[in-house]
Every structure is written in structure tokens, then in C-alpha cells.
Amino acid sequence: MSSDKTTDNRRILVIDDNLSIHDDFRKIFLPPEDTAALDQARMALFGETPSLPPQVRYEFEFASQGREGFGLVQDAQRKDCPFAMAFVDMRMPPGWDGLETVEHLWYVAPDLEIVICTAYSDHPWGDVSRRIGNTDKLLILMKPFNSIEVIQMANSLTKKWNMTRTLKQQMDSLAFSLNQRMTDLCEMNNRLQENIASSIAEAEKDQPQDDAAAAFRQKEEFLAIMSHEILTPINELVGKVSLLFDSPLNPEQREHATTIQRCAQDLLALHNDMHEFMAGRRQETRVVGPQ
Numbered sequence: 001m002s003s004d005k006t007t008d009n010r011r012i013l014v015i016d017d018n019l020s021i022h023d024d025f026r027k028i029f030l031p032p033e034d035t036a037a038l039d040q041a042r043m044a045l046f047g048e049t050p051s052l053p054p055q056v057r058y059e060f061e062f063a064s065q066g067r068e069g070f071g072l073v074q075d076a077q078r079k080d081c082p083f084a085m086a087f088v089d090m091r092m093p094p095g096w097d098g099l100e101t102v103e104h105l106w107y108v109a110p111d112l113e114i115v116i117c118t119a120y121s122d123h124p125w126g127d128v129s130r131r132i133g134n135t136d137k138l139l140i141l142m143k144p145f146n147s148i149e150v151i152q153m154a155n156s157l158t159k160k161w162n163m164t165r166t167l168k169q170q171m172d173s174l175a176f177s178l179n180q181r182m183t184d185l186c187e188m189n190n191r192l193q194e195n196i197a198s199s200i201a202e203a204e205k206d207q208p209q210d211d212a213a214a215a216f217r218q219k220e221e222f223l224a225i226m227s228h229e230i231l232t233p234i235n236e237l238v239g240k241v242s243l244l245f246d247s248p249l250n251p252e253q254r255e256h257a258t259t260i261q262r263c264a265q266d267l268l269a270l271h272n273d274m275h276e277f278m279a280g281r282r283q284e285t286r287v288v289g290p291q
Contacts, residue, residue: 008162009082009083009084009158009161009162009165010056010057010058010059010084010158011058011059011060011061011076011081011082011083011084012029012058012059012060012061012083012084012085012086012087012154012158013060013061013062013063013069013072013073013083013085013086013087014060014061014062014063014086014087015062015063015064015065015066015068015069015086015087015088015089015092015101016062016064016087016088016089016092016117017064017065017089017091017092017093018089019064021089021117022062025060025062025087025150026060028147028150028151029058029060029151029154030058030060056155058154058158061083064092065092065095065096066088066092066095066096066097066098066100066101066104067095067096069086069088069101069105070101070104070105070108073086073105073108073109073112074108076109077108077109082109082111082112083109083112084112084113084157084158084161084162085112085113085114085115085153085154085157085158085161086105086112086113086114086115087114087115087117087141087150088101088102088105088114088115088116088117089117089118090116090117090118090119091118098116098117098118099116099128099131099132102114102116102132102138103131103132106137111137111161111164111165112137112161113137113157113158113160113161114137114138114139115138115139115140115141115153115157116128116138116139116140116141117141117143117145118140118141118142118143119142119143119144128140139153139157141153168250168253171244171247171253172253174240174244175244175253175256175257175260178237178240178241178244178260179256179259179260179263181233181237182237182260182263182264182267183263185233185234185237185267186263186266186267189267189270193270234264234267234268237260237264238261238264240260241257241260241261241264244257244260245257245261
């Protein structure tokens with residue numbers, strides 16, 4: 001899904017070697033084709049079309065084997081129209097079983113929510129957990145299942161996928177904004193350091209020796225003001241980075257946050273260097289100033 005669009009992905013993949021299961025999913029989720037005729041009948045009966053609760057529309061694709069489903073997920077990822085969830089049968093001879101299919105699906109779509117559908121106990125949950133790992137993206141649905149269970153899972157898991165994707169987009173946007181802010185501050189600090197050094201050099205060149213101490217005090221006051229102006233946005237960035245680290249970050253986002261934190265530390269080091277420079281200048285003024 002594109003990051004600049006509202007996330008509302010209701011795409012579901014069903015992987016099952018039993019074609020009658022495909023038909024069951026269609027009956028549960030897909031609206032009847034005679035909707036227009038039903039609306040006309042309601043109009044004749046009630047005098048107007050009744051206001052009915054809106055029906056959530058899901059977009060389904062079907063595969064009979066794990067490899068086929070894997071190809072559909074690959075293609076969806078490549079086209080930037082991913083599936084939000086998948087119902088995967090546990091047994092699909094002669095190809096991949098459900099667990100092997102899940103492993104391949106998560107390789108190309110790690111955010112995919114998955115429901116394993118099984119009527120057998122050949123893979124106890126302990127074995128599934130050891131092979132797949134502890135994850136909140138996998139549920140087990142025992143056959144025969146009823147339509148209410150399937151609808152609730154589809155509704156909850158697609159909502160979860162959308163919320164997770166929205167959060168990821170917001171975190172990426174925040175990290176980008178912070179990184180841009182850090183870049184701007186670094187550039188501003190470099191320009192400020194150059195201007196300060198240039199101003200000090202020019203003032204010392206034109207300033208009579210007797211007034212050197214007074215001039216330096218003026219520069220010191222100026223630098224104190226600029227120091228405050230620099231520290232304020234740096235402290236804001238440090239606080240924002242702390243919020244990022246307190247959030248659930250993936251490895252790439254944590255790497256960005258670490259970069260921002262390092263830039264903030266570099267700016268603080270520059271700020272401290274400036275103070276040390278001023279302390280040295282203050283000592284020099286005391287030594288060479290009027291006795």
C-alpha cells in the first residue's frame with residue numbers, strides 16, 4: 001500500500017486444495033449478484049429503499065496449492081497491493097503443507113496475517129510454535145468451521161493489518177521528519193560556527209587592545225544566547241528519539257532512530273566544544289589583557 005494513501009486493505013488469500021472450500025468462502029463473504037433486484041423489491045414493499053448497515057467488502061483470491069499461493073503473494077507484493085491476510089489449509093498433497101507454505105509466505109510478506117485451517121492433529125501446537133516461532137500473526141481454525149468464526153477472524157485480522165501498517169507509516173514519517181530536522185540543525189550549526197569564528201577574527205583585528213576584554217564579554221554574551229537557541233531544538237530531538245525507542249520498531253526503523261540519536265549526540269559534542277573554546281579564550285584574555 002502506498003504510504004500517502006489511507007490504509008484500508010481488505011485483500012484476502014485462500015489457499016486450499018479443496019475447491020468446495022473456495023465456494024464456501026465465496027458464499028460467506030461475497031455479496032449476492034441480484035442486489036439490484038432486492039433493492040427494487042424493498043422499494044415496492046416499503047415505498048423506499050431501507051437504510052441497511054454497510055457491508056464490509058473483501059477482495060478474495062484463491063489458490064489450490066502452497067506454491068500457487070506463494071506466487072500470488074509475490075505478485076501482489078511486487079505490484080504494491082499486498083494481501084492483508086490468508087487462510088491456509090494444513091494439508092495440501094502433493095505439494096507444500098500448511099506450515100511450509102506459511103514459512104514461504106512470510107519470507108516475502110512478513111506482515112501477512114495468517115489463519116491455519118486444519119481438521120487434523122498431525123501438527124500439535126507445540127510443534128507449530130517451535131517451527132514458526134512465537135508470533136501474533138498466526139491463528140489456528142479447526143475444521144469444520146462456521147461462518148461466524150471466519151467472518152470475525154477476517155474482520156479482526158484485516159483491521160489489525162491496517163492498524164499496523166498505519167502505525168508503521170506514521171513511525172517512518174516521524175523518523176524522516178526527525179532525520180531532516182537533524183540535518184537542518186547540523187547545517188545551521190556549521191554555518192553558525194563559521195560565522196562566529198569569522199566575527200571573532202574580524203573583531204579582534206579591528207578592536208584596540210585596551211578594549212579586547214570588553215569586546216570578548218560582548219561575544220561571550222552573544223554565544224550564550226546562541227547556545228540556548230541551539231540547545232532548545234537539540235533537547236526536543238533527544239526527547240523525540242526517546243519516544244521512538246519506546247515504540248515497537250522494526251530493525252530498519254531502529255537503525256534510523258539510532259542515526260538520529262548519534263546526530264544529536266554529535267551536536268551536543270559540538271556545543272560542548274564551543275564552550276571549551278570560549279573558556280580557553282577567556283583565559284587568554286585574562287593573561288594578555290591590561291594589567
